[in-house]
Amino acid sequence: MRILMVGAGSVGGFIGAHLAHAGVDVSFLLRPRTYEAVRSRGLTLRSGNTSFTVHPPVATDPSKLATPDVIMLGIKCYDLDQVIWQIGKILKKDTVILTFQNGVDTEERLMATFESHHIVAGIIYIYTKIAEPGVIDHFARGSVTIGELSGNTNTPRITALRDLFAKTPIPCKISRNITKAKWEKMCWNVVFNPLTVLLDDNVAKALDHDDTLALTTDIVKETIIVAEKFGVVLPPETPETVVTTTKAVRNIHTSMFDDWKAGRQTEIEHLNGYLVRHAQTFGVPVPVNETLYRLVKAKMARPSTKKATLHINGQLTTPFTFDRAALARLPTEAQVMDSSTIVAQSQGKGVRLKKILDLLTVDAEADHITFHSSDGKFSASLTLEQARAYGIVIYELDDLPIPIEKGGPFRLTTPGLGDLCANVKHLVRMEITHSPGRDTRPSRVC
Structure with missing residues (x-):
């Protein structure tokens, strides 16, 4: 069985490294910075x-790797749309x-593009961090649960995946109700x-105070109500179970905490935000x-x-x-009226960066362009050639300015470049x- 692991961060790096160490035929689809690190020094x-x-074999373009039998997604929820475009x-x-x-929505999002028979759902229980590109530190847990969406536990591919993990130290449980298991982790x-x-602290801070423990119960009870609307019935003792099982890992931080501290995007929209939107x-x-x-x-x-300006x-x-109106006035041939026609499940109106660059008189020796975010913490530097070939500046969503929570005032997308960051x-x-x-793109994919 040939495996393609998408990402070599805290999840993809952990699973993929163990698979490679066990002699499994596994390759990695990586961002350019992680690719360079793993290609030159390996994955530790x-x-x-x-x-x-x-x-292991690594690439930034999946077509440059052997065609896989299984694609494992070791990425963040917010990176899924572009990965769908790549693996398609x-x-x-x-x-x-x-x-x-x-x-709990990854499988649904995948099935909006691919037929459902491709999908096997999985969960990982782990705490790891990226020490540097290509180096993963593992602190706690490290088990997976997988299952068919149908609930069938005896399919050939489930058996094959279980046998695959059996070659590694990673325990693998087969679930008869993987959707319920995903909601349990959601809690x-x-x-x-x-x-x-x-709280700006580790998990223990929430466990050690009566007020936050009471809050924990309320959060989980609300989650149970929303799950029931999806036809998923969670046991009434779930709030107590969440607290009890967490005591064993009380000193860990969470992935959202680590992302926040590093100035990265978080998965809040796919966790509590998902609950809020569907509850409404x-x-x-x-x-x-x-x-x-x-x-x-x-x-x-x-x-x-x-009055945002670029x-x-x-x-x-x-x-x-440029402001939004100026970008909208650029010629029709410069406009991308619906970015979802280029980037799977993306929305918004944009303009091709090549057309913007054509308006500039650039110094002869200039060969790069750096894109800066509003908070000054994130920047990405591309060659002018890359920017011309792949860049699209999204400036409008539903005929309105892009909201901050959707990445506004402007967004750069680079479909085809092969670098999510x-x-x-x-x-x-x-x-x-x-x-x-200046380039602060993280090496972490998951």
């Missing part, structure tokens, strides 16, 4: 007092896509991911989850999009400034340079 997994390094090019009629994302995620951010659809109140959702969003909020400066004769949200400035500019 450190766990307790043990450590090993593997040297190599999918065979019997390719298996095994998910490991948080939340943990919607509690401790936002609470660790809001079902007409049921979830006030505690809604409060957590809004507080986390406020903690990570960027400046308002009111500045272009650096090594060019005359700096340019080159998709810059909250874009406010583009800088022309004669060499690579």
